[in-house]
Every structure is written in C-alpha cells, then in structure tokens.
Amino acid sequence: MIQQIDYFVIAPPLVLALVAGLVLLLDVFLPARPRTKPALGLVTMAGILISLGFVIAQAAGGGGPRSTFCVPPERASGLCSFVVDGFTLTFGVLVLVAAVVVVLMSMTELAGGGIPVGEWYFLLLCTLVGAVTLPASRDLIMLVVALELVSLPVFALTAMRRYDGRASEAAVKLFVVSVVSTAVMLFGVSLLYGLAGTVYLSRLSAVFSGRIPAPGMADGAALTTGQDLPAVVTVGVVLVVAGFAFKIAAVPFHSWAADVYQGAPIPVAALLSVISKAAGFAGLMLVLTIGLSGQAATWAPIVAIIAALTMTVGNLLAMRQRSAVRLLAWSSVAQSGYVLAPLAVAAASGSAITTVSASMAYLLIYAAMNLGAFAVVLLVSRTSAGNELDDYRGLALRSPAAGLSLAFCLICLAGLPPGLAGLFAKVFVFRELVEGGSGWLAVIMAANTVIGLYYYATWTARLFTPGEARIPHPPPPMTRPAIGLAVAVAVLFSLAPQLALDLTAL
C-alpha cells in the first residue's frame, strides 16, 4: 500500500526535525570558536521561524481542515492520523512563539558555558517536533508517540548542567514520573483500544457515544450512556486522564514540579511550564472532547475535582515559597487548574467547543505572562545565584525595565488590572463555569484567585521596596528581546483580549 503524504501539511514538524539534524551536524563540523554558539542558536531560531511561517501559511490558506496519513489512503475524509485544523494551528502558533522566547533565553543561559550547545539545541528542537505534532495527532498511538517526543528530550535537557547535583536529581525525578505516567496512560489506551477496536479518535468517539457497536463487548452491543457501563470503560478513561495529569502536573500527580523546575536550567523550566504543559493540555483536550465525548458523564466530574484540587494545592504551596523558581513552579500548577476548569463543564454546557476555546484562550494568555516572568527570573539569576524572592528587592529601582516587566507579568498572573490579559482570561473561565452550572467550582476558583493574589502581590511589592545598593550588571544581550517579546504579547492581549478569543475560536 502506498501512502500519499501531503508534505505541506506536515511541513512544520518536518522543518523542525530537519533543522534538529542540521544543528547536530553543524555542531560537529563547525570549528569550536566562540562565535559558533550564537550561530547555532540563530540556526535554531531560523528553523523555528520557518516552521512558524508554514503554520501561518496553512492558516492563511484556509479551506477547512487538511489531513494526511489517512485510512483508506485515497479518501481524506476517512480516518486520519494527522489533521491540521484551527485547534492544531492555534497550538502550533503558541508552541512556536513560546519556542522563540525559550531559544532567546537559551542563548543567555548557554553563553555562560558548561553546557554543550549542539546537543542543547538538538534536544530542544526534538521537543518542539513533538509539541507541534501532538495537537495534529488524531489517533491514540500518534498521541502517545508525540507526547513521548515532547517528554524524553526534556530529561536530557534538565540533566545538561553536568556536575550539578540538583540538576541530576531533577532529571531523575522527571524521568521516573514521566515513565510511570506513560505506562499508566498506555495501559488506559490499550483498554480503550480493546473495547473499541480502533485507535482513531473519530471512530472512538462513535463507539463510546454508542453510535456503532463496540467490538470489545461480549455480544457486540453498543455502549450507550445511561445504561450500566462496563467498569473497564471507567478504568480506561481514568487511566488516560491520570497519564495526562502527570504531564500537566495536576494534583495528585504534581509533587515533581517544584524540584524539577528548580533543578533544571531556567529556560528548561520555562519550556516545561509552557510548551510541555501546552502539549499535555492539547492531548487531554483531544482525547476527552473528541475521542471520549460520549463518556463526558464519566470524566467531567473527575476533571472538575482534579481542577479544584490542582488550583487549591498549587496556590497553597506557592504561598510558602522563598525561591522564585519554586514559586513559579507551584503557581503554574495552580494555573493548570484554571485551564482544566472549563473542561469540567464541557458535558453540561452542551457544546464542548466553547469550553475548549476558553481553556485555550487561558493557556495562550498564560503562556505569554509566564514566559515574561521566567525571562526576568533568568535575568536575575545571572547576578544572584540563589534566586530567592529577597533578591528581587528593589529590582524596579535598579533596572526599571526588567522590574516593571516582571511586575506586569505577576499582576497579569494574579488577574488584576492593569494586567487585563490575566483578568479577562479568568473571566473567560468564570463565564464558562457559571454558564455550565458549576457554581461550586467557580466559587473555589474565586477563593483561589485571592490566595494567588497574596503571593503575587507580595512579590510585586518586593520589586518596589528599596533594597541594598548593588552594582547594576549590564543585562545579557539576549534577555531583552526575550522579555520584550513575552511582555509585548501580554500587553497586546491586555489591550485587545478579543485577539485571544479570535485565535482560539474553533
């Protein structure tokens, strides 16, 4: 059987994969001169931008979803593994723009030396290949493979700072957690496959909503909601959700977050908190709202409880932190809870589309503000290795641009004006919850917003209280564009929040 591959459709991940190989070769063959490091960074950047160009070209091309790797191959409307639609394109843009910021941050991090440059960019690009492929995947196998492609290079990236005990510990922790979660998810996936006899999400959806009989059932009966479902369906759904919950660091699978974020180099922490998390959410949304849309009654309560726990535990843990990176780690756990919350009402509100849009809009805005915060944290880590919250005392007076950027990002994360982006992101979520009738979840989220404000506000206040005088270091050259890009996007979303809604309108 010959597969016709639509290369334009798979161009974004393909470009990234080719550039990954190129970077590895260049690293071997280019002479080890000081200018090689930034050159490799620029090659990586070029690859990401070309890939982004393809994503934009696909979006501009319009004309509905395009797909490839379909069965039967001659008919694109059949069961496809790789589909490019609005969902895919939005996540593609999110991941690639975030990747630009992460590469800019990497240039600063790598300038310090001690980290092999070629390997770093190679692994980074491999992660991106996975993160761009994942939202396009429409079958369970492809989803698992893409998710592993996102996760595996990150262990190596975390451990890249050799001879650093913390980094090694973080890498081992991440590795163990990730492998366990993959195993759990694979078990769930195999149960679902066993029941439905297919890995394609669209067909899974038909089976689990009872439209076609389930081959896995004893008498070939259809699975209709309302009647007694076999326990294996619930187990399968729970295991798949648990697998993704590990990736997005949702409670009760959250405990790895702080140690790993703190041990990893800061660009990797930013990558974990934005790109890897976005990929996890993309997978979760695909599986739940497409594959298991008929079983919403089973998973919606689970997601609601996980969302409530995640935001509460994340915020409570963040309150006690003294280290900036650990605080951001727990805060990003809490923010995951806010992203999850709309999915919990997907079943009740009838249309899963709008709730997914709210989640994606939140994720988009969160990505901008969180990357901005991480970029400033990277800047501060250059001068004070400990990166305690007290090191930020008087930052706004020492270097106003960095201080104000961080203040803006933190206020955005807290969700207060002038950080209107964060405020409206929360309003999108609140609206879905109130409309979907999950008042209790909205109240929990409201309480969490206040808890979150406590630590964001006290950190922001530290920026403006005069600290001990320090010699202002000239900032590393590449942090400014990184901070600038992230903050500019956050400001843009503040002025025109409609942009985030337009981008995520499915």
Added chain:
Amino acid sequence: MTSWLPIALLAVPLIGALLLLIAPNALRPLLRTYGLILSGLTLALAALLVATFDYGRAAEPQFEVDRPWIPGLGLRFHLGVDGISLPLIALTALLTFLCFIYLCWGDGRAREQFMRDRPRALVFTLLVLEVGMIGTFLALDLLLFFVFFEIVLIPMYFVIGIWGGERRRAASVKFILYTLLGSVVMLLGLLLIWAQTGTLDIEVLNAAHGAGMSRSVQILAFVAIGIGLAVKSPMWPLHTWLPDAHTEAPTVGSVLLAGVLLKMGTYGFARIAIPALPEGATAVAPWLGAFAVVGIVYGALACLAQRDLKRMIAYSSVGHMGFVLLGFATLTPVGINGALFANVAHGLITGLLFFLAGAIKDRYHTVDMPSLGGGMLATLPRLGSVLTFASIASLGLPGLAGFWGEMLALLGAFQPANGLPRPLFLTYMVIGGLGAVLTAAYFIVMLSRVTHGRPTHTPQTPAVPHGRPASTSKTPGAPLGSSEQRTATITQEPLTQSTPDDIRSHELGSWTPLIVLTLLFGLWPALLLSLTTPAVQTLLGALS
C-alpha cells in the same frame, strides 16, 4: 454631542501617568506642577461636565459612548453620566485635585518631604487611581464596571504599602486580599446575571427591571454582588480591613479611600444591584438593613473606645456608611436619595477629617488622643476650629451636609417600600437614631479631649528631622499623666520656634473647597437632591 468628555476624563490622567512612565527624567523637575496640572485639567473637565449636563433629563445617561471592546464576551466600552454618577465624578475629580494641592503646593518643608519620598511613583499612582475611580462611576457595562472597580486595587495597595505608617505591609495586604475576595464574588454575581439575561449592558438591564431572571436567581445574584460591594463600602461585619488600612495609609491615601473608594461600593448598589435585581433586592433588603444598623451602632461604640484619632475617623466611616446602606435597604425614593446624599456628604466631610488628622500628625507626630493632650483651640486656634467644624458636620448638625442624608435615610426607614416589613424597619429607624446620638457622643468626647481643655503638649516643630515619631508613639498605652512629664522634657529643649505654625497655605487651599461645599449642601440640599431624584425614580421603576 459632547461624548468625548467621558473619554477625556479617563484619558487625561491615564496619559499623564503613561508619560511619567515613558519620560521619567524629562518630567522630574516639573513633577510638583505636573500632578497639579493634570488633576486640575481633569477637574476642569469634570466642571465642564457639570456645566453642560442637561438637568432636565437627569434620569437618563448622557454623554454616552458605546463601542464594542471584546465582542467575544459581549463587553462594550459603554460610558455615560446620569444624576447619580455626576456628583460622584465631580467629587472624585475634586478630591484628587485637593490631594495634589496638599502634596505639591506646600512651602519649603512640605515640598522637601514630598520630593524625598519617591514623588514620581506617588504622582503616577494617584493618577492611575483617579482613572479607576472615575471609570467606575462612568461605566455602563457590567464587566467594564468590574474592570474599573479592580483598577483601583493595585495603586491603593502601593499607596498604603509604600507611603504608609509603620505596620503598612500587613495593612496593605489585608486591604487588597479582602477587597479582591469581595470583588471576585461580585464577578460571579455579574456573570450570573449575564448568563441569565445574555446582556452586560447596565442600561438594558435596568430598563428590564429583572425580567428574565427567576426570583431565586435574583436573590443569589444580589447576595453575590452585594457581598462584593459590602466589602468595599464597608458593611459590618466585612469592615475589618478598613481601620487598619486607614490608620496606616498616608493622608492622601486615607482621603481618597474614605472619600471615593468607599463610595464605589455604595454606588454599585444604586447602579446595578437594586435596579437590575428588584426581586432580589426586596428579599435581601431586611438583612441589608439589619447589617446596616448593626454597623451604625458598632461603628459608634468602636469610636468611643478609640484612642487613635485616625482609627476613630475610620470607624466613624463604618457608622456613616451604615446610614447609607440603611437608606438603600428601604428601597424608597426618599431612602435612596438620602443614601446618595449621605454618600457625597461623607466624601466631603470625612475627606476633610482625614486631611485634618494628617495635619495634626505632621505637627504632633502622633494622632494618639491622650498624647495630643488638649487645648488645640488655644495652641492652634485655626486648626482647632476647622477640626471642630468638621466633627460637628460629621455628627450631623442640621444646616451642614452630614445632616440631610442621614435624616432622609431614617425617614425612608420610617415608611419602607411595599413588600418590606414595616415594624422591622421602624426598629431599624429607632436603632439608627440611637446610633446618631452615639455618633454625636463620640465626636464631642473627641473634641473635649483634643480641642478643649488646657494645653498640655506643645506641638513639636519638625525642625529636627524626625524620621518617625520616636518617643511619642512608643507609649500609646501610657496613662494621661505621663504626657505631662513628656511635655516637661520637651519644653526643656531649646525651642527655636515658640509659636507652632497654624494652618499653612497649601492646607487652607485644599480644605476650603470642602468646607464651602459642606456648608453649601447643608444649607441648600435641593441642589443635590434635584439631581438624584429623577434618576432614583427611574431606577426604582419596578418597586415604587
């Protein structure tokens, strides 16, 4: 049409603040005049608004601006002014301007003090605060109202947290967490209205008078919105953030907090909660009234127990806002008119009282009443008389602004709206009246302690740069007798300036408008009531 006016009212302070951010060094030498000019310009625009307002149709929103902002949320940039919001906008612009006069117009010493303590940040913060305050009163869209309601939080947090007193950190954190908790609950209520009716437009909602919402939804929404507004107002028992915030805030912070920020809470009742949710309001009004009268009595009793002058004024705000809330709870035109009147009067009088407390703190380095000694009328006759005037106005002497609002609120309780239990409201009226007597009592006790009696304490002139009050404030628990000993030690010091300076020019400049307006509204209440009456009658459409 002059629909550019509301936008200009917001744009002038906002652009002013942004310019400070963009060109910090260019504006540094002009900083003192800069704040004055921008807030003066805003005040001029507000005056133009007052002048061109069509008093014939005070019930309808005028100067309307209506543009889509976030179509995905149905959020429109909808601004407008009617008889309810006009006085509050003018009050906001006036108080902000007076704060800048107080800060910037001073002579050598005051100027030095202003310039020492990060003046650029202070001017920036106050201008942003002004944007939020004016915007709240202009907004005619539920979410836009919420956005402006929130804008004030961060600047006020910094005003208290940076320029505040000794325990400023705890006070500022308490302030922001408490108010945010209230406002997120309010947001849920607003979204509930939106989910039920499908519109965020306040005009449409008020015209519908609750159509499309069941009784239980209205009650739920009213309680949620009411909690948010009650925290801001503040209503007993949600008031506990207020005394700390007021005590620690700098003078201008206290003035704006009492003069404007509290009004945002009560304004929300008149603008959104009562007209859009009439059935919910009828159901919850007895509770609102109960909490209001408890607040009146509690505030008065707490005042009687205070030793700190600023804290006492803060608690008096709890009592006064109790009258305002009682007026709203009656759901009658008389009561709501009274509430709106008391709102403005409280802004003027308490603003003045906090200015005075700041001036006393400047001279004595303490606002602890026993340490102040007494006999201020003898040592600082002008300051003492203005303090007496403000106190008497605040306790509600007929002929001054404080009287009418509280009298009308009580009158409203005498004959509450149909559907409300009259005996209950009569009880509220009696308790409220008792509270008014207690209010008089604590102000008179305060005056007898501070302004009357023999002067036992000569105010120190801050010729020696005291950073913070060192000796005086450390012993707030000391008995009265010890202040005489302290006076003895102080008089032994060679005092270069034997006569303490009375009211200074910049203080006079910032207080005179407040005194004049207190007198004006006291003698001619119809000026304000004629403005609010038509608007109140429309908003009560379904109830009356």
